[in-house]
Amino acid sequence: MIARVIVDVTTNQTDRLFDYLIPAPFQAAIVPGVRVVVPFGPRKVQGFVIEVAKTSTIDAGKLKPVEQLVDIEPPLTRELLLLSEKVKESTLSFHNTALKVMLPAAMRAKYKKEAMIHPETAYELVAKEIKRYFTSAEAVLDWDELLKKAGDAEKRLLLKALKEKTILVLPKVGTQGKKKKQTLVHTVRSPEELAQLKAALPANAVKQQDVLQHFIDRPEPVPVAELLEAVRGSRSTVKALADKGILCLEEAEVWRDPYEGRHYERQASLPLMEEQRQALEPILQAIDGEYHRTFLLRGVTGSGKTEVYLQAIERTLAKGKEAIVLVPEISLTPQMVTRFKERFGSDVAVLHSALSMGEKYDEWRRIREKQVRVAVGARSAIFAPFENLGMIIIDEEHETSYKQEDAPRYHARDIAIERGEYYQCPVVLGSATPSLESFARARKGVYELLTMEKRVNDVQLPDVTITDMREELRNGNRSMFSAALIAAIKQRLQRQEQIVLFLNRRGYSTFVLCRDCGYVAECPHCDISLTYHRTTHSLQCHYCGYTETPPTRCPSCEGESIRFFGFGTQKVEEELKKILPDIQIIRMDVDTTRTKGAHEKLLDQFGRGEGDILLGTQMIAKGLDFPNITLVGVLAADAMLHLQDFRAAERTFQLLTQVSGRAGRHEKAGEVIIQTYSPDHYSIQDVKSHDYLSFFQKEMLLRKQAGYPPYFYVTLIHVSDTDLPKTIEVTKKITNYLRSKLSPATKIYGPAASAIPRIKDRYRYQCMIKYKVEPYLTKILHEVVQTYQGEMSRSDLSIVIDTNPYMML
DNA sequence: AGCACGCCGACT
DNA sequence: GTCGGCGTGCTC
Numbered sequence: 001m002i003a004r005v006i007v008d009v010t011t012n013q014t015d016r017l018f019d020y021l022i023p024a025p026f027q028a029a030i031v032p033g034v035r036v037v038v039p040f041g042p043r044k045v046q047g048f049v050i051e052v053a054k055t056s057t058i059d060a061g062k063l064k065p066v067e068q069l070v071d072i073e074p075p076l077t078r079e080l081l082l083l084s085e086k087v088k089e090s091t092l093s094f095h096n097t098a099l100k101v102m103l104p105a106a107m108r109a110k111y112k113k114e115a116m117i118h119p120e121t122a123y124e125l126v127a128k129e130i131k132r133y134f135t136s137a138e139a140v141l142d143w144d145e146l147l148k149k150a151g152d153a154e155k156r157l158l159l160k161a162l163k164e165k166t167i168l169v170l171p172k173v174g175t176q177g178k179k180k181k182q183t184l185v186h187t188v189r190s191p192e193e194l195a196q197l198k199a200a201l202p203a204n205a206v207k208q209q210d211v212l213q214h215f216i217d218r219p220e221p222v223p224v225a226e227l228l229e230a231v232r233g234s235r236s237t238v239k240a241l242a243d244k245g246i247l248c249l250e251e252a253e254v255w256r257d258p259y260e261g262r263h264y265e266r267q268a269s270l271p272l273m274e275e276q277r278q279a280l281e282p283i284l285q286a287i288d289g290e291y292h293r294t295f296l297l298r299g300v301t302g303s304g305k306t307e308v309y310l311q312a313i314e315r316t317l318a319k320g321k322e323a324i325v326l327v328p329e330i331s332l333t334p335q336m337v338t339r340f341k342e343r344f345g346s347d348v349a350v351l352h353s354a355l356s357m358g359e360k361y362d363e364w365r366r367i368r369e370k371q372v373r374v375a376v377g378a379r380s381a382i383f384a385p386f387e388n389l390g391m392i393i394i395d396e397e398h399e400t401s402y403k404q405e406d407a408p409r410y411h412a413r414d415i416a417i418e419r420g421e422y423y424q425c426p427v428v429l430g431s432a433t434p435s436l437e438s439f440a441r442a443r444k445g446v447y448e449l450l451t452m453e454k455r456v457n458d459v460q461l462p463d464v465t466i467t468d469m470r471e472e473l474r475n476g477n478r479s480m481f482s483a484a485l486i487a488a489i490k491q492r493l494q495r496q497e498q499i500v501l502f503l504n505r506r507g508y509s510t511f512v513l514c515r516d517c518g519y520v521a522e523c524p525h526c527d528i529s530l531t532y533h534r535t536t537h538s539l540q541c542h543y544c545g546y547t548e549t550p551p552t553r554c555p556s557c558e559g560e561s562i563r564f565f566g567f568g569t570q571k572v573e574e575e576l577k578k579i580l581p582d583i584q585i586i587r588m589d590v591d592t593t594r595t596k597g598a599h600e601k602l603l604d605q606f607g608r609g610e611g612d613i614l615l616g617t618q619m620i621a622k623g624l625d626f627p628n629i630t631l632v633g634v635l636a637a638d639a640m641l642h643l644q645d646f647r648a649a650e651r652t653f654q655l656l657t658q659v660s661g662r663a664g665r666h667e668k669a670g671e672v673i674i675q676t677y678s679p680d681h682y683s684i685q686d687v688k689s690h691d692y693l694s695f696f697q698k699e700m701l702l703r704k705q706a707g708y709p710p711y712f713y714v715t716l717i718h719v720s721d722t723d724l725p726k727t728i729e730v731t732k733k734i735t736n737y738l739r740s741k742l743s744p745a746t747k748i749y750g751p752a753a754s755a756i757p758r759i760k761d762r763y764r765y766q767c768m769i770k771y772k773v774e775p776y777l778t779k780i781l782h783e784v785v786q787t788y789q790g791e792m793s794r795s796d797l798s799i800v801i802d803t804n805p806y807m808m809l
Numbered sequence: 810a811g812c813a814c815g816c817c818g819a820c821t
Numbered sequence: 822g823t824c825g826g827c828g829t830g831c832t833c
Contacts, residue, residue, distance in 0.1 A: 002833095004833090005833080007832085007833090009810055009811085009832085010810070011810060013810095013830090013831080013832085014810080014831095014832070017833085018832075018833040019833045020833060021833090038833080039832090039833090040811095040832055040833080041811075041812065041813085041831070041832040042811075042812055042813075042832085043810095043811065043812075043832095045810095045832095056833080058833050059833090062833060063833060064833065790829095793810085794828075794829080
């Protein structure tokens, strides 16, 4: 039998199946989806068995046998194997990369070289210098570490000279982190042979006969513990048979958790509002009818989307099926997790980045072993290895964190729909501010739109006030806080209510802004604000390559208040303390939440009322639900608006709506103050009026004009190299090639320098494709990669293709 | 990716 | 004449 394997070598040339012989002992255990260790050239690598075949087209003489079995049972299901091929295709990634992304990091292979004194060398004769490292004849050291420890080059050369002579170096394939290992017992002998051997055993070797009988009945490998239980034997029995060469023992990784006891306390679901009921009904129908359907649930902040999810999951579980819930990493707060645990008890596995590698692995195992039926997690949880999936929910579906920004560059939404189709189960995309792509699809009837416009218990949406920071400046207020915001803060302090201050600052790029009139430097060709580059003292557009020198006076109003905009939370804290010295501020940003559990601790503190103000970035925008928050202040609503990204307005609207939603979620009325230099911008005005539809329509119009999603698909080709002319040359060639191959209706832009034209001494250029219909695009892009594969492996050239970019850098 | 093979310059 | 530089090509 032949195992067809994808090896763990991430290159173009090795991105295909390699055939290996399956040794008799592994015959039963090697099935598609298991990992194996195989010899590959002069070394050993891990690989995924994709298929098992009877014959191979490769010369029998060239075939090598599988060396080691890594899993007892396949960690990847048939469905996931199938899916990996689609991921590989659609994201233009390597098959190996697509497979690895589906497994927890702890299962990734780790390669090392073990060094020991060569068994044919007498230890006594080994030089003293070497004995310093190898303290005994049996000592096993890590070869690379040994070389590092050796210090100077001379000693290293000595060690290398002794390699394969006095010192034996063996390649070893292990896995990340420590894992439970299990000894597997198997046999090479056929049942007939075993019967003969059994008969030949002495009459008093009862246990040994029992063991052989076990293998005659069931020849597949069995964990030693299971075998001993089955035959009520002891370890010595197996050992005796192993010594006789009848049985073999093999160490393999297990992810079977012995704690089988599953008990989940069902907690009563909450009563639904009419709107919630109406939204839930079609979802339940799809669950009951067992058909695939993608629902877009648009519900304003506080409208009780989570309760709809929970009840849909309840129905799914009642049908004996499983559910995946995706939540943006940032809102995977303890509050959220508790909500699921309370409803589904021990039936929930949680996968998020705050868990250690081992903890994630354990949670993943609980899914694979069917000890849980609900998986809640961030992006990668979309690959939860369920086999009877009945429901997929993506909360805050507009979140950009659902797009993976390195290979394989998949979007969780696409994977969800793919899996939903496979299992014929509903997919629910939920958001207060759906992505334009999703809402447009819902309007076209591709998705089914469900709407909830009211907050639970008829709590009112907060009042939103927009303060014009240009006005503040004209009135002589040069601080970063508007008079209105300071007044509102003082009022809350008096009433002992809490405040959230949100500083929206993303990325490192600053934009150029006129503090008198709000003018922002934009690219004349792209309607996108320019990024100020300090190194060249220039303003650049990375879509089309346009560059200009920053104006010293405002081109619009001739004023001289041109500023490079951007400030941090620390600065805000300082400034605020100058104005209100007694104020208690809890600051949440990357600096204060770096340590494990800090995030939770700070939120707890705030929840207990130990701070008046929660000041933070991105991370406080979502999932906060504290009854005492009655004021939300947004310090710089523009910060995101002028990012050089066609989704800038969309993200601004989404984020501001999201932040606003933190205020007045319970009895006390909420107020939101948004400070901006662009008070008339539709994305800010529509936040004030809580009008998603209005925003959607305006933004759609602009997208249509500019040829962006959802009207056009975008693909971005990133080219980088240490050599600038070469980078430009290659990008140009690719661009020209695409122009010759793609339809005239498709727009191709480039070559253009990236927003950050050089990172780590690599020059970066890109080419952008905007298209409506290009059935052969994937094929053509494959050709492009193929053309340059040789050059990429032997030089610094790198070409990365993103078929659905969210980060335009 | 690694690692060996192999074909040209600076040394014993 | 040999050691070793890293360009080229293969890995079932």
